[in-house]
Every structure is written in structure tokens, then in C-alpha cells.
Amino acid sequence: MGQPNAGKSTLLSVISAARPKIADYPFTTLQPNLGVVQLSDHRTFVVADIPGIIEGASEGKGLGLQFLRHIERTRALAFLIPIDVLEWQDEYDKLRAEIAAYSAELAAKPHCVIFSKLDLWGEQMTPEINAPGAFGIYSISAPGRMGLDELKAAWWGELLVLKKGLAGEKKQ
């Protein structure tokens, strides 16, 4: 999830065979898109790309947040922050607040932070950000094909951790 134009659909298009609509205007994505991510062997998982979220979305601004009902069963969330917004912390806090206002359950899911459009920065870096509970903070560039393998591997690792956690819960 992320603000309009953050690069969500572009990310899905470079890590899966999905071909979502991509454009440099806000609210290009109107419905969630799904893509299957394939790791180097037979390991696969599904990623959902959803419409953009703006401040006030939980009160109906932009496309609202009703589309989030489609991802209620997702195991983990990713918050995408384009590097060129500069106010990274503010961006993260606002997105988290909108999700929390929509659903405490969704907000409590494991999440990570992804800085996108790193090619616009000119050098490799990951901003420091206070993201309590995030399982990771990553940076990527879709056109530069940067950070994508690391991201896929990290997501896979997190899914394994979650699976183990669930197995543990069932045993008790």
C-alpha cells in the first residue's frame, strides 16, 4: 500500500508476470491486482497491488478504503514510500494512521517498509525511519532492477516465520 503514484503497480510488474496498468497520474489502479511471485525454484507466493491511499481515505477521500476488504486475509503488508517525497516519516505515519482507522486487525498484521524509486536519488541508501514492529525496511528501483531479489527473499523469509508461528499456535 502507498500513496497514488508510489510505484506499487510497477513493483508488481517487475516481480511477477502480472501486467497492471501503470501511469504517472494518481489513482491509476482502481481495483486490486494480483501477481504470483516466483523465487528461483518452486517457491511461489501471491502479492496484491491495491489502489493508492491518501490522507483522509478512511473517511472516503480519494478512492476511500473499501478496497481493503479484498486484502483482509493477506498475511503481511508492505508500505511503499517513494524516495522523492522526502518527508518519509510523515508519509509512513499517515499511511499507518489511515489503515489503523480502517481496521485495527489489518493494522496489526506484520508489515514492512519499502522505499521506491531509488534511481531518483542517485546513490544507494535506505532512509532512517521509525517504523515500530516492521519486519524490515528495504529500498528498490523498478527500472534499475535494484533490491528486488533481496525483497522477494525477505518476504519469503517472513512468510516462513509466520507459517511456523501458526503451526506453533495450533499445537498449543
Ligand SMILES: Nc1nc2c(ncn2[C@@H]2O[C@H](COP(=O)(O)OP(=O)(O)OP(=O)(O)O)[C@@H](O)[C@H]2O)c(=O)[nH]1
Ligand atoms: N524513476 C522511477 N519511476 C518509477 C518507479 N516505479 C514507478 N515509477 C513511475 O511512477 C509512476 C507511477 O507508477 P505506478 O506503478 O502506476 O504507481 P502506483 O503506486 O501503482 O499508483 P496508483 O495506482 O495511482 O496508486 C509511473 O510513471 C511509473 O513509471 C521507479 O522505481 N523509479
Ligand SMILES: [Mg+2]
Ligand atoms: Mg497502481
